[in-house]
Amino acid sequence: MIHLKIHFKTEFGLAVYVSGNSKYLGQWNPKQAIRMNWTENDIWEVEVAYHEMEYKYFISQYGGVQTVLWESGPNRVTTKHTIDVWNQRKVCFQCLNPTNYEVYISGSPESMGQFQKRIRMKNKHGISQYICHLDITDSQIQYQYHFLTKGEFSSPVYKLNLEQEQSYYKDALLVYSDSLAKVKQMIFQLNKNISYGYVPQSKEDYSVLKKFNLKTIVEFCNTQEKSLLEQQHQKDDCLHMIVNLYHFKQENFTQRLLQLIQVFIQKYKFIYICNNSLSHLRKYLQVYEKLQKCK
Incomplete structure (x- = not known):
């Protein structure tokens, strides 16, 4: 048997139901769903036969299903024992880490440190992993990875839409990145708005940049043959x-x-500055940083 529990405070006359793709849960038919039992501290619970299945909760009248209010987000998957929270999901962040570097994650939600602290991820079999609970209705979730090698490398900040995630790792929504090893070789981060690296050459290069929400690319060159700005x-x-x-x-x-870099940041927020000579590029950016500190 599996013991399903969810914490939710309902109004008088309403109850929490659970429905799913199992015959025990009504095959997604709300009329055949199971009404859960209320217990202290607004915990609703029920026992059903344990097997692999997908399920979700909804609110309806205690005396029988009439109007239905489903919880948001993708379907849940079975776990043996857990207390679910309305509109929250367990989320598993994984990134490819074949060299077993120390990898940390930070993000905007409270469970990810609100960008004020970094949380060390667990390394196993070439994968770094961190699991937490997130609000499925939060459309502004941002996060980034941090590598500790001989120096330090941080991935760009990029966004997460949990409503669109459909992959699972056990009972958690899976957010997986397989490009970090490659990105580490080509992308560096100056601050929260600016990343930099080599000039993208192929469709694959542009795809990697897009994965990290770097859709605005500013290439610096120094030649008499070109005009000031080409798009x-x-x-x-x-x-x-x-x-x-x-x-x-x-x-x-x-x-x-x-002034030029500030204009780009104001218009696009996140920019990727590139040049095939990183030594020259870093000199330009060092000048930019010094001027910023003097302001």
Whole structure:
């Protein structure tokens, strides 16, 4: 048997029901769903025969199902013993980590540290993993990974929409990244708005950038042959802009560079700055950081 429990405070005359793809749960027919039993502290519970199944809770009249209010989000999957929370899901973050680096995760929800602290992920068989409970209705969830190698590398901040997640790891929604090892070689993070690295060359490069919510690409070049700014749309909805620094006058180069980057951040929020010479690119960004601190 499996003991299903959920914490939910209902109004008088209403009850919590559970329905699912099992004959024991009515095959998703609300009229055939099981009304759960109320216990102290607003815990509703019921026992059903244990087997692999999907299920969700809904609210309806205590005396019989009439109007139905389903909980939000994708279906739940069976667990042997747990207390569910209305509109929350257990979420498993996994990232590929074949070299077994120390990997941490941070994010906007309270259970992920609200970006104020980093939580160490567990490494097992080349995968780093962290499990927590998140509000399925929160459409503004953001998170990022942090690697500790000889130095430190942080992935860009990117968004999570739990309503769209449909993969599972055991009883948890699965958020999996298989590109971190590759991204680590090409993407670096300057601050929460700016990431930088090499110029993307292939469709695969653009796809990797898009996975990390880096859809605005600013390429710095220095040549007499091109105009100050060229724009071209690339695959996977990425906007690739080429900025020719040759046209910046030497006497106000640093100030113009600062203003240009600020304009891009104000318009696009997250930008990926690139050049095939990372040493030159880092010099530009060091100038930018110094000017920012002086403001």
